[in-house]
Amino acid sequence: MKWEPTACKAGDMVRIRLGGLYHYGIFVSEDEVIQFGLPPTAENRAAEGEVKVIATDIDTFACGCIVETAVPDRSERRRRLSPDKTVGRARARLGEGGYNIIHNNCEHFVNECVFGEAHCSQADDVRKRWLNRPICDVYLAVTPDSVSDEGIFPEKRRRELNAVSDPALRTEGLFGWRLLAHAAKRSFGTDLEHAGIRKKLGGRWVSDSFFFSVCSLNGITAVAVSNAEVEVRLDSAGKGAVRVLREPRATVCVDGKHSAAAKYFWYENDSSTLMGGKLFE
Amino acid sequence: MQMTRNEILEKLKEILLSADEAAGDSIHLVTERTGLQSDLGLSSVNMLYMIIATEEVFGIRFDEVGTNDFKTVGDVVSYIEGKL
Numbered sequence: 001m002k003w004e005p006t007a008c009k010a011g012d013m014v015r016i017r018l019g020g021l022y023h024y025g026i027f028v029s030e031d032e033v034i035q036f037g038l039p040p041t042a043e044n045r046a047a048e049g050e051v052k053v054i055a056t057d058i059d060t061f062a063c064g065c066i067v068e069t070a071v072p073d074r075s076e077r078r079r080r081l082s083p084d085k086t087v088g089r090a091r092a093r094l095g096e097g098g099y100n101i102i103h104n105n106c107e108h109f110v111n112e113c114v115f116g117e118a119h120c121s122q123a124d125d126v127r128k129r130w131l132n133r134p135i136c137d138v139y140l141a142v143t144p145d146s147v148s149d150e151g152i153f154p155e156k157r158r159r160e161l162n163a164v165s166d167p168a169l170r171t172e173g174l175f176g177w178r179l180l181a182h183a184a185k186r187s188f189g190t191d192l193e194h195a196g197i198r199k200k201l202g203g204r205w206v207s208d209s210f211f212f213s214v215c216s217l218n219g220i221t222a223v224a225v226s227n228a229e230v231e232v233r234l235d236s237a238g239k240g241a242v243r244v245l246r247e248p249r250a251t252v253c254v255d256g257k258h259s260a261a262a263k264y265f266w267y268e269n270d271s272s273t274l275m276g277g278k279l280f281e
Numbered sequence: 282m283q284m285t286r287n288e289i290l291e292k293l294k295e296i297l298l299s300a301d302e303a304a305g306d307s308i309h310l311v312t313e314r315t316g317l318q319s320d321l322g323l324s325s326v327n328m329l330y331m332i333i334a335t336e337e338v339f340g341i342r343f344d345e346v347g348t349n350d351f352k353t354v355g356d357v358v359s360y361i362e363g364k365l
Contacts, residue, residue, distance in 0.1 A: 018325070019325045020325055021329065040325065101329065102332055102333060102343055103342070103343070123333065130299070130330060131337070133299055260302075263298055273291065274291060274295055275308075276306060276308045276310060279309075
């Protein structure tokens with residue numbers, strides 16, 4: 001559907017833009033625009049009690065913004081109800097409450113009046129933005145002196161780590177895997193048992209549910225989990241996003257498609273906390 | 282799902298950071314008293330983003346919610362806590 005700042009007729013969908021969101025109404029006449037709640041300006045928000053379907057004049061609807069009119073395409077013209085039916089439906093709902101910013105808002109209202117079906121493209125777009133957001137979570141921790149191998153999954157990985165002869169390297173490996181299990185749970189809501197963890201022919205461990213990278217150096221362990229290829233290193237040799245941890249001092253380099261969106265977590269006592277800038281230089 | 286207020290707050294901070302990546306370096310300053318618009322400057326789009334992401338993360342549905350119902354981070358934490 002296209003929107004244009006053109007003259008409107010009875011039964012047209014109209015909208016104004018306030019900040020990043022649109023407020024919608026059904027135009028009946030210059031004196032009657034039916035809408036679910038007043039336009040959400042700061043003044044209206046402060047003054048409005050329960051949000052209800054109301055009719056205002058066009059100036060109150062516009063509140064100084066440009067009014068755009070819907071220009072339906074051919075398929076939308078076929079689907080839409082007649083202007084009379086649209087106006088009738090809108091008027092029949094005057095005084096109705098039950099407003100919900102996500103599930104029953106001004107856009108749901110106008111779509112129901114015009115097409116007979118409640119729908120909000122703004123909420124759908126925002127939900128898509130959330131579901132497709134870049135994830136690049138980096139977990140940092142002090143490597144402990146010793147780590148149990150209990151619960152390490154899969155068994156093949158546990159045996160592999162236990163076979164490491166150098167005790168310090170074995171501890172780093174076991175702890176890195178434990179931290180990975182924590183990261184998988186926190187960032188992707190999955191246990192390693194359900195993450196399709198397997199070893200590829202080249203010897204690299206991968207997951208079917210997310211990308212990951214594990215690194216230990218100088219008493220620090222870092223794990224990065226992402227929904228795109230990712231590599232974490234505890235040096236600044238690469239091209240990725242580099243942050244310098246203040247205490248304990250460490251350089252953390254994250255390389256990958258989503259490294260610019262990296263979030264950093266500090267892991268301690270089996271839980272992790274989102275880190276702010278104060279922990280970095 | 283049983284979660285403490287602090288666990289809910291931690292998850293909410295992640296959502297707020299995802300809504301506004303520029304908040305990264307100050308996210309540790311966010312407490313339950315932090316104002317969503319007065320302190321964090323959340324836009325109406327980011328407010329919508331926060332509510333939708335909260336539904337997805339906590340598996341809850343926001344009922345009877347208007348744009349004016351949440352003033353502080355603590356208001357959102359309380360709402361989530363009541364729904365879990």
